[in-house]
Amino acid sequence: MLEQTCFLFWLGLKTLLVVVNRFFLIPQVGQNNGEARDAVIILEKTPFSEETLPHLLNKDADLRLQFRNDIYSTHHLHPLPAFNEIKTTVVYPATEKHIKKYLKQEMYLINETAEDYKTITSPYIESQSFSIQWVYNILEKKAEADHIIYENPDPQDGFLLIPDLKWNQKQVDDLYLIAICQRRGLKSLRDLTGEHLSMLQNILQEGQVAISKRYNIPGSQLRIYFHYQPSYYHLHIHFTAVSYDAPGTMVERAHLLSSVIENLQTDPEYYQKRTLTYALKADDPLLQRFKEAGRM
Amino acid sequence: MLEQTCFLFWLGLKTLLVVVNRFFLIPQVGQNNGEARDAVIILEKTPFSEETLPHLLNKDADLRLQFRNDIYSTHHLHPLPAFNEIKTTVVYPATEKHIKKYLKQEMYLINETAEDYKTITSPYIESQSFSIQWVYNILEKKAEADHIIYENPDPQDGFLLIPDLKWNQKQVDDLYLIAICQRRGLKSLRDLTGEHLSMLQNILQEGQVAISKRYNIPGSQLRIYFHYQPSYYHLHIHFTAVSYDAPGTMVERAHLLSSVIENLQTDPEYYQKRTLTYALKADDPLLQRFKEAGRM
CATH class of the missing domain: 3.30.200.40 (Scavenger mRNA decapping enzyme, N-terminal domain)
Incomplete structure (x- = not known):
C-alpha cells in the first residue's frame, strides 16, 4: 500500500x-x-x-x-x-x-434576518415537508411511551420529557433529555412570541424538577436550550449536563431557554424581528437558497 | 502495581x-x-x-x-x-x-442579574486586582509586536489583531486570533454601551478583512465572539474558524459579536440590564461569593 x-x-x-x-x-x-x-x-x-x-x-x-x-x-x-x-x-x-x-465539510455562517426567514428559510422548510410523524407518535404514546420521564398533558402549555437517543442512560455525566411541546404547529424558535411564555416557563421549571427527582442533578447543573436551526420542525428543547461538552452547544446553534424567556418578556415579537446566526454545511440546500438570493 | x-x-x-x-x-x-x-x-x-x-x-x-x-x-x-x-x-x-x-470539576450555571453584577461580580473582580500588564505590553508593542496581524491605532475605536497562543499557525483548520481593543478600562461585555458601537463595528469589519487577506478565510467562515466571564478583564474578542470546535464556544460562555452589536443598537444599555448566564467550576471563588449571597 x-x-x-x-x-x-x-x-x-x-x-x-x-x-x-x-x-x-x-x-x-x-x-x-x-x-x-x-x-x-x-x-x-x-x-x-x-x-x-x-x-x-x-x-x-x-x-x-x-x-x-x-x-x-x-x-x-x-x-x-x-x-x-x-x-x-x-x-x-x-x-x-x-x-x-x-469528509468533514466546510461550514458557513448565515446571518438570517427576519426578512430572510420569510423569503428564504420558511419557504424552504415548507418545500421540504419534513415528516414529523415520529414526534406525533411519541406525543400520542404510540412510541417510546415507556421512556417518558415526565409529562404535563396540557395541550397548549404542556410537554413530554424523554431521554435523547444519543444518551445510553448509564451515567449522568453525559445526561441528555429532550422536552417536546404538546402544542402542534410551532416549528422553531422563530415562531415563539409572548403568547408562549407560560409553556416555556413550564418546561424550564417542571423540567428541572423532574430531572432533579429522577437523576439527582440540580437545575444549576443543567444546560437548557433550543437549536436553531433545529434538526426537526416541531418545537423541542435540549437538557444536557453543564459539564458535558454535548454536540450542538456552540453559540452559533444553541439558544438558552432562560435567555429566550427574557427576550420574549422584553419584546413579545423578539424572534419575528431579530437576525439569527447559524452555521450550514457547504452542501446544505438551504445554503444554496441563500446563495441564489444573493445573501451569501 | x-x-x-x-x-x-x-x-x-x-x-x-x-x-x-x-x-x-x-x-x-x-x-x-x-x-x-x-x-x-x-x-x-x-x-x-x-x-x-x-x-x-x-x-x-x-x-x-x-x-x-x-x-x-x-x-x-x-x-x-x-x-x-x-x-x-x-x-x-x-x-x-x-x-x-x-480532576475534572463539577460545573454550575450562574444566572447573573444586573444587580448580581453590581453587588457580587464587580466587587469580586476589583478585589482580585488581576494583572493585565501583559495586555498593555502588547498594546504598547513591548511584547509580541512581530505577531501583529492588523492594527487600527485609534485610541478610542481601534484594536490590535494577533494570533492566539493556542494556535500554532501551521494550518487554518484551527485558526484562532484575538482582537484586543486599544481603549483601556473596558473590563468585559458588561461594560459595553451604545457608545462603543463604532469600535465594535471596526473590529467586526476590519478583523474579517484582515483575516481574509492574510489567511484567505472569508468572514462567513469565522466565528467572532466574546467570552463572559472572560479569562482577563481587558476587552477582547475571539476569532475562530467556524468548522473548528474551539474550546469556549459553548452557549453558556460565548456571545457572538454580531448579536452584541444588534443588542446595543436595540438598547444602548442592554448589558447593564440583562441577566447573563455562565458556568463556574465548583472551586471558583466567584461561585463561593454567589453562594454566600444566597444566590445559588
Whole structure:
C-alpha cells in the first residue's frame, strides 16, 4: 500500500480518514478481482477501558522517559499490541459519494434576518415537508411511551420529557433529555412570541424538577436550550449536563431557554424581528437558497 | 502495581486520570526510598501522525475483521508498539492538591442579574486586582509586536489583531486570533454601551478583512465572539474558524459579536440590564461569593 496514493483528512485529532486510490494490498479487507478500486479507511484511537488498564500499567510496561522536572515527568508508553487497538472502518470499494460523506465539510455562517426567514428559510422548510410523524407518535404514546420521564398533558402549555437517543442512560455525566411541546404547529424558535411564555416557563421549571427527582442533578447543573436551526420542525428543547461538552452547544446553534424567556418578556415579537446566526454545511440546500438570493 | 488501589477518572474518552495510592512498582518513574507515596498518572492516546501512518497500514498490519456488511467492514488494528504510543504524564509523589487540580470539576450555571453584577461580580473582580500588564505590553508593542496581524491605532475605536497562543499557525483548520481593543478600562461585555458601537463595528469589519487577506478565510467562515466571564478583564474578542470546535464556544460562555452589536443598537444599555448566564467550576471563588449571597 505504501506506493499507492493516500489522502489524509483529520476528522479529529484522534480520528483519521484515509482515502486510498487503487487500494489492493491489504488481503484482510477483501479480494478485488485484480481490479484496483478506491477505499475509504477510518482509523480511530479507542477509549481506554478499565479491563486493559492493568496491562498498560504493570511493571513490565515499556515506559520511556521523555523528560523529568522535579515531581513531574512525561513518558512514552508502548503497550503490547493486544492492549492498544485502533478501530478501523473500511469502505471498499468506495465511490466519490462515500468519500464526500465521510469528509468533514466546510461550514458557513448565515446571518438570517427576519426578512430572510420569510423569503428564504420558511419557504424552504415548507418545500421540504419534513415528516414529523415520529414526534406525533411519541406525543400520542404510540412510541417510546415507556421512556417518558415526565409529562404535563396540557395541550397548549404542556410537554413530554424523554431521554435523547444519543444518551445510553448509564451515567449522568453525559445526561441528555429532550422536552417536546404538546402544542402542534410551532416549528422553531422563530415562531415563539409572548403568547408562549407560560409553556416555556413550564418546561424550564417542571423540567428541572423532574430531572432533579429522577437523576439527582440540580437545575444549576443543567444546560437548557433550543437549536436553531433545529434538526426537526416541531418545537423541542435540549437538557444536557453543564459539564458535558454535548454536540450542538456552540453559540452559533444553541439558544438558552432562560435567555429566550427574557427576550420574549422584553419584546413579545423578539424572534419575528431579530437576525439569527447559524452555521450550514457547504452542501446544505438551504445554503444554496441563500446563495441564489444573493445573501451569501 | 496491580495490587495497589487505583482510582480512575475519565478526563475525556481518550484521556484517563489514574490516582494510585502507595505507588511504588514502576521503577522507570523514580525511586521512593522504600516509602510508598501517591501518584497521579495521566494516560492520553496520541493523535495520528503522518509519519507513523505507513507503519499502521502496511501489508503486514495485524488487522482483524470484526464484521462485514456489503462494502462496509470494521476491524481491530493492532500496530507494533513502536507505532502506537500513549503519552504518559506522572506526578510523583502527588499531594491531595495535585489530585484535585487534575480532576475534572463539577460545573454550575450562574444566572447573573444586573444587580448580581453590581453587588457580587464587580466587587469580586476589583478585589482580585488581576494583572493585565501583559495586555498593555502588547498594546504598547513591548511584547509580541512581530505577531501583529492588523492594527487600527485609534485610541478610542481601534484594536490590535494577533494570533492566539493556542494556535500554532501551521494550518487554518484551527485558526484562532484575538482582537484586543486599544481603549483601556473596558473590563468585559458588561461594560459595553451604545457608545462603543463604532469600535465594535471596526473590529467586526476590519478583523474579517484582515483575516481574509492574510489567511484567505472569508468572514462567513469565522466565528467572532466574546467570552463572559472572560479569562482577563481587558476587552477582547475571539476569532475562530467556524468548522473548528474551539474550546469556549459553548452557549453558556460565548456571545457572538454580531448579536452584541444588534443588542446595543436595540438598547444602548442592554448589558447593564440583562441577566447573563455562565458556568463556574465548583472551586471558583466567584461561585463561593454567589453562594454566600444566597444566590445559588
